[in-house]
Amino acid sequence: MSIRLRMLLSYTAMLVVTIGLFIICGLLMILAITGDISSIKHLYANHYTHKPITAQEENVFLDLKYLAKKQPDRLLDNSSLKSFDEKLKYVPSALVIRKGTQIIYKTDKLISIKSADELPAFEPSNIQVRDTISYGKYYFSYVKFDFYFADQEKGSIFIIKKVSPYVALSKNLFPILIGVLLILLIITNGILHYLVTRSIVKPLYSLKLASEEIRDGNLNYKVTARTKDEIGQLSMAYEEMRQRLKESIDLQLRYEENRKELISNISHDLKTPITAIKGYVEGIRDGVADTPQKKDKYLSTIYRRASDMDSLIDDLFLFSKLDLKKIPFNFEEIDMVRYIKYFIEELSWDFEEQGIKVQSNVDLDSHEFVIADREKLKRVFVNIIQNSLKHMKKNEKILRFSVANRGKHIEIEISDNGNGIEPAALPHLFDRFYREDNARNTSTGGSGLGLAIAKQIIGEHGGEIWATSEIRKGTNIFFTLQYAKK
Ligand SMILES: Nc1ncnc2c1ncn2[C@@H]1O[C@H](COP(=O)(O)OP(=O)(O)OP(=O)(O)O)[C@@H](O)[C@H]1O
Ligand SMILES: [Mg+2]
Structure with a gap:
């Protein structure tokens, strides 16, 4: 299996395992909190519809609901409503009471909602009691209770709270967001895989090419390290090895060249005096040096030439010993x-x-x-x-x-x-x-x-x-x- 494929598999495995573990963790947490496996199915919907307000707000709401059931007309009394409202003073929620098509009470700080039509419609069955609504650029979550006043006019209690627009948006877009996140994760995985393989596999490939070039005798094929990581260091070490190899081979070739030159020089320098000596010896043997003076001259030339050779050989010995560092x-x-x-x-x-x-x-x-x-x-x-x-x-x-x-x-x-x-x-x-x-x-x-x-x-x-x-x-x-x- 190639490194590239191995990396792809390991990345994908990491991704799958991470997502899997994430889902298992989530499920286990839901199970631990709700104690009911089937609640998992509704959790997403439940959470958003059932928990728009805090416990404190919920208390005020329950009290008001109780009042609406038992003595609805007390909700027409501004001063008792104010006392409820007082309890909401330190939380961001507001109280609204609607009678018919009129808002008969509204917390002062709630300025964005002006008319009763902007609020969710009356619904005697009280099924849709919690939700999020939007007014212009604002978003509100609310709890609502619908009832009848003593004069049989429709009444509604609202506890309204401004929420970030993103809450509603993310609520609606949650599945899409998760999908996008997953796609992003996969794309990131792909990009990471590409980058990592590029930084590992590519330099390894060029090292392989360089090795093949060296194998085929081309020592001029350079490897350039593009990074400073382990692969870069490997490339640098490889390049250094190539240079050393090239230097040593060049040196060897130079030595070889020198050796050939040396042998040819020595042969030439020894050949000349030997030829001369042979000539003079032949001269004596053939009787060309027929007088004692001539013979003497020939012999002393032979002696001089032999001495030259002797000193040349001495010099050569000395030189080669110095060259080999043997002296x-x-x-x-x-x-x-x-x-x-x-x-x-x-x-x-x-x-x-x-x-x-x-x-x-x-x-x-x-x-x-x-x-x-x-x-x-x-x-x-x-x-x-x-x-x-x-x-x-x-x-x-x-x-x-x-x-x-x-x-x-x-x-x-x-x-x-x-x-x-x-x-x-x-x-x-x-x-x-x-x-x-x-x-x-x-x-x-x-x-x-x-x-x-x-x-x-x-x-x-x-x-x-x-x-x-x-x-x-x-x-x-x-x-x-x-x-x-x-
Ligand atoms: N003082 C100098 N004046 C002129 N030429 C010189 C002088 N010294 C060296 N050379 C030249 O340099 C060459 C090399 O000198 P080197 O001493 O190495 O060799 P060589 O004198 O020819 O032989 P060897 O010294 O082995 O007898 C000489 O052949 C000569 O041409
Ligand atoms: Mg000399």
Whole structure:
């Protein structure tokens, strides 16, 4: 059974049970009050005809009725009527006595009834004694007693009370009202059912559609939560699941793409030196290197190529271990000022040999304590500087170290006055195997892993690395490190 049908049934059951219980309650109450099952049939009519006035008014009425039967002419006496009327002073009823076609007595406050014809007609059998009448826009309920005066003229006693016009109206319209109420109840039930099913069944249906889309491999089918209730929360959770799934599949695809690219790059980078080595070995074997000098040259080329391959494989190992986060980092507090100072000192001989001028803004009396892994950081410096050395072809080669305090982190800058990098190449600089110009770089022996490794290491330190460059002017590499907590 569908939820929609189940809800419809439960609503209808609720309705039927409510109406049923209501009727049973009503019947039981009537039974308890009247003690007579058959009275239920007449109750509606009886109630309206028998109870138009209160007990106090009823008493006055009975007294007057008694008088009318025994001494009707006393009802012509204004003063005795006034004394009866006095008893009605504090209730909303009024007293009217009619003789023939004349009203001979009327309570002062009753102004709306003016002539005797407006009152119910004389009826000697006194059958229709209680009812409601209307005069213009007013409604009155009354009790009446008809009798004969001593001179045989027709007389009537009325106790009249103004009632709300709705009383008479509702009395007449009672069955219709009940019917309308029932119809309203059923319509409300229908509307409620529609609204509730719409807020439950519709979102469930769209969730079903979305699941089918995912099953068929479409991860772009969005589910929007329209409400904040449980169904809305379910839709939100579903949407979150879809996004995560999509992200993880995208990531997996990217990894897959990367892996393919990596394999092709490695194959290419290993293929070139191996082909060269094979060529030289064949050269020696076939006797092309026929002089000891030539043989020596061939062998040293073979050795250089093999060393390049060795260092490429080392770099690859390091890179993939960093990528898989398999290399432990040994973080400690390091004074960056001293660190740079010793680093420059250590390489001063190499710099001098290559005619490189080293500059720095580092104030040797200051201290800048950061959290870093000494060895890995050295690798970052070396990789950046090696690039600078490779790309400085000018006469005056300048390498510059700067340190700047950027609040929570320190910013280290290493700049050269080398060839610079094309703006289009800057965003890819830190990608693995990226070389700005393959042809040119193979001659300089680069594998395109140096800056990718630097980026991995800086990333592990919680820092960032980026570059700015100007063609023919030089390149600046920046990276940040976290300050040690003071
Ligand atoms: N200081 C620089 N000046 C000019 N170009 C640079 C500089 N630093 C990096 N590059 C460019 O960025 C590319 C990537 O550098 P990266 O260090 O990652 O690789 P590589 O130097 O080619 O190889 P490897 O460092 O693995 O030997 C280089 O090939 C080069 O084109
Ligand atoms: Mg490099």
